[in-house]
Amino acid sequence: MRSQVHMPLHFTIDVDWVPGSEAGLEGLLDFCDRRKLKATIFVAGRFAETYADLIRDCRRRGHELGTHGWEHGGLEKDEDFRVAGYDQQREWIRLATKAVEKASGVRPAVFRAPSLWIGETTLRALEDEGYRYDSSVPARRFDCGFGRVHYLKYFRAPSEPYRPSSYRLSLPGHSSIIEMPPSAFLLPINMATLRVLGLPVMKWMIRRISRRASRLVFYCHPHEFVQADQQSFPRNMSKWNMRGMGPENFSLLDTFVEHMVRRGYSSTLFADSFGEARTSSYEATPRGYVTSPQ
Numbered sequence: 001m002r003s004q005v006h007m008p009l010h011f012t013i014d015v016d017w018v019p020g021s022e023a024g025l026e027g028l029l030d031f032c033d034r035r036k037l038k039a040t041i042f043v044a045g046r047f048a049e050t051y052a053d054l055i056r057d058c059r060r061r062g063h064e065l066g067t068h069g070w071e072h073g074g075l076e077k078d079e080d081f082r083v084a085g086y087d088q089q090r091e092w093i094r095l096a097t098k099a100v101e102k103a104s105g106v107r108p109a110v111f112r113a114p115s116l117w118i119g120e121t122t123l124r125a126l127e128d129e130g131y132r133y134d135s136s137v138p139a140r141r142f143d144c145g146f147g148r149v150h151y152l153k154y155f156r157a158p159s160e161p162y163r164p165s166s167y168r169l170s171l172p173g174h175s176s177i178i179e180m181p182p183s184a185f186l187l188p189i190n191m192a193t194l195r196v197l198g199l200p201v202m203k204w205m206i207r208r209i210s211r212r213a214s215r216l217v218f219y220c221h222p223h224e225f226v227q228a229d230q231q232s233f234p235r236n237m238s239k240w241n242m243r244g245m246g247p248e249n250f251s252l253l254d255t256f257v258e259h260m261v262r263r264g265y266s267s268t269l270f271a272d273s274f275g276e277a278r279t280s281s282y283e284a285t286p287r288g289y290v291t292s293p294q
């Protein structure tokens with residue numbers, strides 16, 4: 001038991017553009033208050049534009065806001081940052097940034113690519129839009145037919161925070177962006193894995209991950225906490241995934257958070273992870289990793 005050691009848990013929420021899922025976000029904000037969690041919330045631009053009051057509430061309750069594409073979640077053919085050109089990516093990021101800033105009063109500086117589909121061009125677009133953190137590189141992840149990460153280009157990327165190289169996102173370099181890879185042990189540490197495989201398997205995965213990573217990046221979606229028939233999904237959304245959605249997932253999430261607290265994790269915002277003085281220790285090192293903070 002590591003209950004004496006403080007380890008950062010990044011409790012992150014990906015808010016896709018799914019009308020009807022706003023009830024799930026409201027529920028998650030209450031859950032965070034009850035559990036005293038501060039979350040990093042990545043919001044699709046159109047959601048922020050449509051539910052501006054709710055996004056303002058996220059900020060008011062002390063959470064950190066980022067962006068998550070423009071219309072991602074509501075499209076048959078989703079935004080794909082792996083292949084879209086620089087101008088297109090910059091436009092999606094700019095629109096989403098404006099919508100979140102208008103709703104919350106604060107300019108977001110953290111990004112998560114829709115479906116974790118990201119490329120080197122995205123890094124450049126984020127730098128040029130003044131972003132400071134990204135949390136999209138699918139290190140150690142391959143979904144084996146389940147989920148949406150079926151490319152191995154960045155499989156060997158560091159599991160710890162690092163500044164990527166502009167030539168290859170999976171290599172440490174000198175970007176102004178700090179990459180915070182979502183945690184995975186082949187499958188992601190997210191709500192879908194928890195729903196499908198259950199807490200015992202998640203506990204095992206977390207033990208394996210914590211041997212080489214000093215922090216954990218977990219994510220869930222508001223739409224996972226609302227019955228599917230109360231939400232508007234694109235036609236190609238998997239029927240199987242829609243069956244597992246509903247408010248009963250809050251008690252499952254509670255068991256996960258309880259486990260993490262017992263292991264000595266406590267919720268931490270990306271922006272609070274590295275003071276300005278410490279940022280330099282996140283440069284590339286000869287070992288390929290960066291120094292982890294205490």
Ligand SMILES: [Zn+2]
Nearest residue numbers: 014016114115
């Ligand atoms: Zn998403």
